[in-house]
Amino acid sequence: MAEAVATLPKVRRPANSWEIWGRLLVVPYLLIFVIFVVYPVGYGLYLARDPQNYVRLFDDPIFFRTAINTLVFVVVAVNLKMIIALGLSGFFAQTRWWINIVALLFILPWAVPSIPTILSVRFMFNSEWGVINTLIFKLTLKDGPNWLNDPTIALGLSMMMHIWKSLPFWTLILLAGRLAIPSEQYEAASVDGATRWQKFRFITWPSMKGLYLTSTILSMIFTLGDFNSVYLLTGGGPADLTHVLATLGIRYLRLDQIELAMASIVVALPFVLPLVYVMMKRLSK
Amino acid sequence: MIKGWSLRKVSTEAQLLLVGIPVVLWTLIPVYHLFLFAISPRDTATSGRLWPKSPTMQNFEIVFGQKHFYLSHFWQQLGNSLLIAIATGALTLLVATTAAFAISRLKVRGGRTVMNLALFTYFIPAAFLAVPMYKTMSNYGLLNNRWAMILAMVTIASPYCIWVLKQASDKLPWELDEAARIDGASPLQLFRLVYVPLMVPSLVAVGTYALLLAWNEYLYGFLLLSKETDLPLAVALGNFLSADDSPWELLMATGFIYALPPAAIYYAFKRYMVSGLTAGAVKS
Amino acid sequence: MASVSFDKIEKNFGKVKVLHGISFDIADGEFVVLVGPSGCGKSTLLRMLAGLEEISGGDISIDGKVINDLDSKDRDIAMVFQSYALYPHMTVGENMAFSLKLRKAEKALTEERVGKAAKILNLHTLLDRYPRELSGGQRQRVAMGRAIVRDPKVFLFDEPLSNLDAKLRVAMRAEIKALHQRLKTTTVYVTHDQIEAMTMADRIVVMHDGIIEQIGTPLELFDRPGNLFVAQFIGSPAMNVFEGTLRSQQGRPWVEADGQQWPVGPVAGGKDGQGVHYGIRPGDISMVEPAQGIPATVVVVEPTGAETEIILQVGETMLTLVLHGRTDVKPDQAVGLQIAAEKVHLFEKSGGQRIG
Numbered sequence: 001m002a003e004a005v006a007t008l009p010k011v012r013r014p015a016n017s018w019e020i021w022g023r024l025l026v027v028p029y030l031l032i033f034v035i036f037v038v039y040p041v042g043y044g045l046y047l048a049r050d051p052q053n054y055v056r057l058f059d060d061p062i063f064f065r066t067a068i069n070t071l072v073f074v075v076v077a078v079n080l081k082m083i084i085a086l087g088l089s090g091f092f093a094q095t096r097w098w099i100n101i102v103a104l105l106f107i108l109p110w111a112v113p114s115i116p117t118i119l120s121v122r123f124m125f126n127s128e129w130g131v132i133n134t135l136i137f138k139l140t141l142k143d144g145p146n147w148l149n150d151p152t153i154a155l156g157l158s159m160m161m162h163i164w165k166s167l168p169f170w171t172l173i174l175l176a177g178r179l180a181i182p183s184e185q186y187e188a189a190s191v192d193g194a195t196r197w198q199k200f201r202f203i204t205w206p207s208m209k210g211l212y213l214t215s216t217i218l219s220m221i222f223t224l225g226d227f228n229s230v231y232l233l234t235g236g237g238p239a240d241l242t243h244v245l246a247t248l249g250i251r252y253l254r255l256d257q258i259e260l261a262m263a264s265i266v267v268a269l270p271f272v273l274p275l276v277y278v279m280m281k282r283l284s285k
Numbered sequence: 286m287i288k289g290w291s292l293r294k295v296s297t298e299a300q301l302l303l304v305g306i307p308v309v310l311w312t313l314i315p316v317y318h319l320f321l322f323a324i325s326p327r328d329t330a331t332s333g334r335l336w337p338k339s340p341t342m343q344n345f346e347i348v349f350g351q352k353h354f355y356l357s358h359f360w361q362q363l364g365n366s367l368l369i370a371i372a373t374g375a376l377t378l379l380v381a382t383t384a385a386f387a388i389s390r391l392k393v394r395g396g397r398t399v400m401n402l403a404l405f406t407y408f409i410p411a412a413f414l415a416v417p418m419y420k421t422m423s424n425y426g427l428l429n430n431r432w433a434m435i436l437a438m439v440t441i442a443s444p445y446c447i448w449v450l451k452q453a454s455d456k457l458p459w460e461l462d463e464a465a466r467i468d469g470a471s472p473l474q475l476f477r478l479v480y481v482p483l484m485v486p487s488l489v490a491v492g493t494y495a496l497l498l499a500w501n502e503y504l505y506g507f508l509l510l511s512k513e514t515d516l517p518l519a520v521a522l523g524n525f526l527s528a529d530d531s532p533w534e535l536l537m538a539t540g541f542i543y544a545l546p547p548a549a550i551y552y553a554f555k556r557y558m559v560s561g562l563t564a565g566a567v568k569s
Numbered sequence: 570m571a572s573v574s575f576d577k578i579e580k581n582f583g584k585v586k587v588l589h590g591i592s593f594d595i596a597d598g599e600f601v602v603l604v605g606p607s608g609c610g611k612s613t614l615l616r617m618l619a620g621l622e623e624i625s626g627g628d629i630s631i632d633g634k635v636i637n638d639l640d641s642k643d644r645d646i647a648m649v650f651q652s653y654a655l656y657p658h659m660t661v662g663e664n665m666a667f668s669l670k671l672r673k674a675e676k677a678l679t680e681e682r683v684g685k686a687a688k689i690l691n692l693h694t695l696l697d698r699y700p701r702e703l704s705g706g707q708r709q710r711v712a713m714g715r716a717i718v719r720d721p722k723v724f725l726f727d728e729p730l731s732n733l734d735a736k737l738r739v740a741m742r743a744e745i746k747a748l749h750q751r752l753k754t755t756t757v758y759v760t761h762d763q764i765e766a767m768t769m770a771d772r773i774v775v776m777h778d779g780i781i782e783q784i785g786t787p788l789e790l791f792d793r794p795g796n797l798f799v800a801q802f803i804g805s806p807a808m809n810v811f812e813g814t815l816r817s818q819q820g821r822p823w824v825e826a827d828g829q830q831w832p833v834g835p836v837a838g839g840k841d842g843q844g845v846h847y848g849i850r851p852g853d854i855s856m857v858e859p860a861q862g863i864p865a866t867v868v869v870v871e872p873t874g875a876e877t878e879i880i881l882q883v884g885e886t887m888l889t890l891v892l893h894g895r896t897d898v899k900p901d902q903a904v905g906l907q908i909a910a911e912k913v914h915l916f917e918k919s920g921g922q923r924i925g
Contacts, residue, residue, distance in 0.1 A: 016640065021472035022393030025383040029399065029443060032380060036421070036440040037406055037414075043424070044417030091304050102305050104552075106312055111551030113501040115519050116540025119526075120319040123533055131318060134332065164315065218408075225410025227504045232523065246412035250508075253416060261416045268413070276408040283404065460654030463621050468668035468719070469642035478667075482658045 048262035057263045062251070066243040066264075069155055070224070073244050077159040078219045081167055086212065088167070089174035090204075110168040118161055118232040122148070125157060151241035154234045158242065162229040166222070170215055177211040178204065214282050221275050224268070319544070322537035344538035353535055355525055358513050366500055366517040366543070369431055373438040374496030380443050381491060382484070385450035386476055390462055400451060407444035412504060414441075419508045433509040434517070438502060442495035449494075453487040454480075493554055497547050518543045571632045571645075571722035571755050572597045573618065579626030580613055580779075587613055588779045590627070600749050600756045604766040605776035605802070611759045612727055614776075618757060619648050619725055631722055647716035648725040651732060653708045655700040655715075662687075662696035665714045686717040689748070706737045713748070724749075726758040730765065742768055763803050767791070775799050793914075797921030800848050800914055806878065809888045810848045812918065817841040824915070827884030829863050832910040837925040844918030851878070851891040853912035856898065862905025867898050881906070 057063050092103050109117065124131050125147040133144035148154045185203050194202070227246040230236065236243040236251060243251060245268050252261035323344055325337040332338075346352075351359045384403075388396035418437055419428075427433040457480075465475050481488070506520040513521075522543065525536040573595040580588035588610045595601045603611040616622040618629055620641035628635045636644050647668075655664050662683055663670075669679045687693040690710045700708055709729060716724055726745070730738045746769050749756055760766060766773045767787045775782040775790065775798070782802075783795040794800035800808050813826025815836070822839065824831040824847050831847055839845070856862075856879070865881040865888070872878075872895065879890045879898065883906070890906075898904060915924040 018391055018472050019393070022387045022391035022396075025387035025391070025476075026393060026396070026399055028380045029384040029403070029447065032436070032440050032443060033402060033406070036418070036436060040414060040417035040421040043421060047417075047420070088304075088308065091301065091308075094301060096301065099301070099305065102309055105309055107551065107555075108312055108316055108548070111548045112316060112544045113519065113547050115501075115503055115522050116319055116537070116544045117315045119522065119540060120315045120322070120537065123322065123537070124315070124318050164311070221408055221410060225412040227412045227415075232503070232526075235526075246410065249412070249416045250504075253419070253508075258416065258420065265413050265416070272409070272413070276405065279408050280401065280404055284401065458652065458654065460650045460652055461656060463619075464648070464650060464654035464656075464715075465667075466621070466641045467619060467646065467648050468715070469671045471671075474671055478671075479656060 044262045045266065047259050048266045050259065053259045053263040054267070057260055057267065060260075062240045062243065063248070063264065065241055066245060066248045069242060070244045070268075073155065073159055073162075073230075074220050074223050077162050078216060078223050080159075081163045082170060082212065082216050082219060084163070085167060085170040085174050085215075086208075088171045089178050090200075092171065092175050093178050106171070107168045109165050114165050114228045115232060117165070118228055121157070121161055121164075122233050148234055149238050151238060154238070155230075155242045158230045158233050158244075161233055162223065162226050165229065166219070170219060173215055174208065174211065177208050181207045210282075214279070217275055217279055217282075221272065221279065224272060319537050319541055322534050323541040324538075325534055327532070327534050344534050345542070347535055348538050348542065353532060355521075355531065356535060356539065358516075358521070359518075359539065361514050362516050362518045362521045363542075365431060365515060366519065369434050369438065369506075369517055370496045370500040372435045373442060373499035374492045376435065376439045377442045377446055377495035378488060378492045380439060381446035381450055381495075382481070382488065384443075384447045385454050386480055388447075389451045389454035390457075390475070390480060391472065400448070403444035403447045405444075406440075407448070411441050415504050415508055418505070422509055427509075429510060429512055429515060431510065431515055434502075434506055435499070437505050437509065438495070438499040441505075442498050446491040446495060449491055450484070450487055453484060457483060489554065493550060497550065500547055573723055573755060573757065574630040574633075575614070575618075575627070576630070577627040578614065578617065578624065578629065580610070580617065580622070581625045586779065588625075591776075591779075591781060592627075593774060593781065593784055595755060595757065598753045598755055600746075600758065600769060600771045601774060602758045602760060602766040602770035602772075603774045603776055604760055604763055605782075607761060608778075609776040610779045611761075611774075611776050615725055615727055615757060615759045618723075619646060620644055645722045646725055647719040647721040647723075648727065649709075649712045649716050649729045651728040653700075653712040653729075653732075655708055655711055657700055660697050660699055661692060661703070661711050661714075664700070664711055665692075665718045667715070668719050682718045682720070683714075686714040689717065689751070690714050690744075705733050706741060709733065709741060710744075713745070717748075717752070722755065724754050724756040726756065726760075728760055730760070730762075738765075745769065764805060767803065773803075775802060777802075793923070794848075795923050797846055797848075797916045800916065800923075804850055806851050806889050806891060808848045808850050808914070809854075810846050810916075811886045813845055813847045815839045815841065815843045815845045815915065815924075824913075827886050829883065831863070831913075832908050833913050833915065834911040835925070836915060839915065839924050843924075845924065846916040846918060846921065848914035848916060849888075849908055849912060851889045853909045854888065854890045855892065855907045855909075856890065856896070857905045857907045859903045859905045862907040865904055865906050867900050867902045867904060869900060870896070870898060 092099060092106075125133075127133055127144065127146040127149065130147075132147070136142070136144035145153065147157060181204065186199055189199050189203055225246055226244075227250075230242060230244050231247045231250070234242045236247050240251060245264065248264050249261040252258065252264065321337065324340045324342070326339060326341050326343060329338055348356055348359055351357055384399065387393045388400055393399075422428050422433040422437070425433075427436075461479060461483075462475060465479050470478065500517075501519065502517075503519045503523060506517045507523060510516055510520065516524075518539070522536060522540055525531045525533075525539075575591050575593055578588055578591040579586065591610075591614060603614060605611050613622060617624050620636075620639065624637050628637055630636060631644065631646075656667065659667065665683045665686060666679045669682065683696075684693070687696060690713060692707075692710055692714055695703065695707060695711075700711065703711065712729070729745075730741055733741060742765060745758075749769075758765075758769065770787055772784060772786055773790055774784050777798050783790060783799045785793075785795075790799060790803045794803060794808075797810065801810060811826055813824040813831060815833075816823055816825050817836075817839065818841075822833045822836045824833050824845060826847060833847075863883060865883045867879060868882050868887070869880040870877065871880075875893065877892055877894070877896050879892070879896070881888050881890060881904070888906070916922060917924060
């Protein structure tokens with residue numbers, strides 16, 4: 001019978017070589033962490049300390065526009081993307097020889113760096129000589145819209161770019177989740193007479209709910225940080241109307257107002273940190 | 286009726302094609318457009334044809350020959366990209382492998398805390414850290430030094446790599462460490478002779494991830510480096526945009542060259558990339 | 570050449586105490602088996618000897634020298650793990666040579682030692698194979714080979730046969746025993762299987778809930794178990810045990826249980842009217858005509874080929890009987906039981922200590 005021990009005498013042992021090496025081997029990362037994370041974060045918060053910054057920030061109409069843009073961007077792009085990814089994961093779960101080929105091509109946006117591809121799209125939608133407008137003119141003899149000069153369309157194109165780039169990754173994640181479901185469950189359901197929709201509702205979705213939620217939250221965090229999709233497509237324009245949080249900092253930097261840049265990030269923290277907290281909880285299980 | 290084909294089967298195939306074809310088109314169009322521009326001569330690039338009337342390698346010649354103002358440092362910049370990417374990959378591997386070994390196998394005290402710190406860093410969008418990092422590197426006197434970008438990239442890549450390596454390490458049976466200890470191994474010998482050889486697939490995945498992260502990076506290079514000869518190719522590409530009359534077809538050609546290595550690596554290491562990265566998300 | 574000594578060993582995991590003052594000695598060259606049910610602390614004790622667990626209290630000595638603060642590699646021991654723990658990325662030969670490689674031994678010495686071990690264990694044709702290409706039994710032998718190459722003072726075995734199928738287990742038991750007879754190295758062997766203990770040990774240490782129940786040779790434990798736990802743990806099928814009352818009249822003792830009189834050998838130290846546990850091994854009961862013995866009804870007959878196990882009912886009690894050969898008795902048949910009185914074991918009703 002194991003009994004509880006009331007008091008344990010503290011035995012002091014000299015640290016053995018295994019413990020010493022353990023501590024030594026985390027030093028490289030800890031150094032990086034302190035020098036390149038703790039210091040910048042601390043310094044950034046220090047730069048943003050003056051409450052005046054926040055007054056100026058909220059007085060800036062661009063800031064509000066940016067906040068709305070960011071909200072729209074994150075909510076719409078992420079959910080649209082995840083729903084499509086969920087559907088496509090079902091598509092790629094089918095075993096056909098040609099679907100495997102499609103899958104191979106499908107990961108291209110993920111594999112290829114974003115700069116050339118975003119620039120490619122930017123040129124496609126150039127209102128004067130871009131391929132899209134050229135084709136529209138050829139077909140309708142009318143000028144196509146000025147895509148990137150309309151803030152709403154431009155933001156929409158940025159979102160499309162973002163989805164284009166990140167869809168393969170999330171599709172793969174959800175596909176892996178789907179493949180983890182034992183096929184016997186589907187077979188049993190077939191015997192029981194379930195339709196395709198019923199199988200999704202009662203077998204696929206319950207198994208994937210957790211993964212879908214985790215992926216959505218993580219994707220929101222990543223999307224908040226997507227600088228390239230906006231900056232390289234629109235530069236934040238026209239007239240600073242398509243900025244998102246990720247690109248706003250650069251605008252203020254350009255205007256030599258680094259404190260405002262820091263302040264804009266600090267303002268975003270109350271929205272970002274809860275997401276981060278939820279992610280950490282879910283992942284360290 | 287064709288033998289073996291029921292109406293239901295045909296409709297299923299048709300539905301799948303209805304999904305598959307748009308997916309392929311949607312995926313390929315931006316990339317194909319890039320390729321199209323790269324092999325088209327200046328004047329016909331924007332003609333809207335599906336295949337250029339006179340495809341040419343001339344653009345590539347100009348790029349490789351550095352025969353244009355914007356491309357005067359092409360090879361240097363390509364080299365910078367390579368240097369930064371490889372240095373990031375190597376350094377990240379070093380930092381992440383040692384940390385993962387200490388946390389997972391040596392069970393160092395406070396290991397959980399370090400792991401959580403790392404995870405936390407991973408979840409903060411890198412774009413948020415960019416401006417503070419810029420100021421920090423300025424304070425450290427590292428601006429316009431390629432090491433600024435390398436260290437910044439290592440900082441960003443390490444957390445995820447540590448996490449992936451730790452997950453993989455935890456799968457190694459404990460008795461191996463115990464047997465090695467009884468056989469007489471010191472901590473370093475255990476690391477060198479038992480741990481690292483068994484972790485090679487994960488190390489490849491993680492090193493590749495860090496390398497590609499640095500190669501693909503734009504924002505940090507843009508902020509931290511300004512001298513033309515220091516720039517990685519990604520940032521140089523962005524600089525093309527500053528003028529209205531830039532040679533777009535040359536930009537696309539350069540972009541195409543720039544895009545090849547990552548695409549090649551991804552396709553070569555497809556299995557590692559997929560398993561290495563999805564292992565984190567889907568816990569079996 | 571090494572003796573091993575455990576002196577008042579204690580072990581705590583956090584607030585939970587799992588070993589309560591274990592003390593015993595192992596003589597040089599002895600094969601000692603630690604046996605007991607899961608959770609009794611036997612593996613923990615072994616691992617403390619190996620240096621894989623901290624010692625909370627007490628001293629462990631090898632050859633008279635206290636080794637508590639020595640790192641595993643300085644204790645001159647070798648261990649065979651339950652899951653073999655072979656290095657998957659090294660060949661059989663490299664696995665066996667690893668410890669020597671760590672000490673930067675000369676190539677000639679390494680080859681000689683590995684070759685010798687390989688020969689003893691019949692592994693010389695497998696030296697270039699990888700562990701994943703070997704069968705369970707072969708891997709087990711490689712694990713032993715790795716231990717032999719070390720030429721240590723003490724061999725430690727942690728349930729090495731648990732992962733093998735029954736037939737292989739029997740074969741490996743003999744091999745390990747033969748190995749010990751050949752090398753004569755002190756061996757500490759942990760298992761939960763009492764048959765392994767009985768067949769291989771010079772002495773057995775029966776452990777239970779962190780204490781030693783009894784130490785003795787296999788036959789000592791079998792013939793004179795010191796308490797109820799040991800009595801029911803050692804021997805298969807297990808000893809029949811039921812409660813009764815000791816009666817002693819006119820100098821002749823017997824036990825009253827279930828309305829029957831059960832024979833008892835000469836009992837020292839028992840009192841009339843004392844509550845006891847009555848124990849008799851299945852092999853010490855025989856069947857006779859219903860009138861000539863204790864009346865019982867046959868419930869199940871299980872022939873196992875060379876022997877037959879019969880389960881019988883006497884009143885409320887079920888008893889198991891083992892006899893050599895075959896029998897014609899059928900279920901529901903009435904028989905008589907004859908018990909060899911001198912083979913009866915009596916234990917105190919509370920505490921289970923042996924009486925006499």
